[in-house]
Amino acid sequence: MEQEEKLSLDFGNGESYEVWLEVATYPADKNIKVCVFTENEEEIWKLFELTTDMGIPLEKNQTFLLPGYDLEQIVEFIKKNGLGQLKEEICCSGCMEYPLFEFQEETLKKLDPEGYAAYEQAYQERGEVKNPEFQKEIKTADFQWAYGTEELALRVDYYAINQNLYVELYSREDGAWEPFSDLTVNLPGYCLEPGTACISGDFSKENIQFIQEHGLGTLLPWKAQSGMRQYAVVEFHLEELRKFDQAGVAAFCNQHGLQKTMQEERRQSR
Incomplete structure (x- = not known):
């Protein structure tokens, strides 16, 4: 699907990609899912998933960032493009810590209006969640x-x-x-x-x-x-x-x- 606006993602090692975001919904809990795509030699590549799922229903526009990539560069990319902000909470899963993130609604609507509309409908059908509980320490x-x-x-x-x-x-x-x-x-x-x-x-x-x-x-x-x-x-x-x-x-x-x-x-x- 053609996006209205493309963004620049710099990995800090001389590699820079022109990318766009696609918004979707995780099936288990109806949380928001965001993936980063680029085009190379007329082929569309999914660079990575920006978010991950825990099976825990979250508040609207909230999700967990995937810490497997260089998180500092990802956060810089997010701030540069006004995508949202990190929350104070962190969810522990396995031996990793996943930061809670809240997307800026208007920015996502602009970048992927169809994907965001589908997410918003799924969220409304699921119902509002307040103060979700999740694991704060690594379990051993x-x-x-x-x-x-x-x-x-x-x-x-x-x-x-x-x-x-x-x-x-x-x-x-x-x-x-x-x-x-x-x-x-x-x-x-x-x-x-x-x-x-x-x-x-x-x-x-x-x-x-x-x-x-x-x-x-x-x-x-x-x-x-x-x-x-x-x-x-x-x-x-x-x-x-x-x-x-x-x-x-x-x-x-x-x-x-x-x-x-x-x-x-x-x-x-x-």
Whole structure:
């Protein structure tokens, strides 16, 4: 769709792009979604998603910024073009901190009137939300293994090949979160039910103990086979994983069309 106005995005390394924004709506909670596009050699490229979803209904025009890119440059781009302002609140998910952001309504209406109109209608149908609650600290869990106890954070994603659930563990090293190990493994030939995953053979017993101790899933009575090795299979409880990584679980549910299932689980748990 042709945009009324294009913007300039400078990455600070000599790369500058002429870009435009497209406004959409996250299906689970009807929050606003904004993506950045550019054109190169007559092909349209999506540079990145400016926002991310947590499955938490927010106030109008509010969303979480994706911290995976250079956040300072993104914030500078936002300020330069009058797109909105950062709020004081931060939502913790996995081992990342996602800043809350409020878009300037009139600016988005100008940049993508059709996309914003569709978002506004979805927001009105959902209903107004005031003072949403979200996680303010990174949630961790103890992992017992031969070298003692590790305090770990979880990251939830899905594998690109077959979209099976992926769970990664992180430990804190010198104040920074670093990969510790994969909790799951993606085996060829296994396209599993959403939320079910094969458990990594590295520290297999410790991994299963960790899952059971923290109520993350249920061990199934069969094993997956790959080569000469067998792998335990677990049906993860997505609502429990969500307590550790709201953004990761929301993205997984969006990919698999599980938004209504997650909403029902949350209602039952209250």
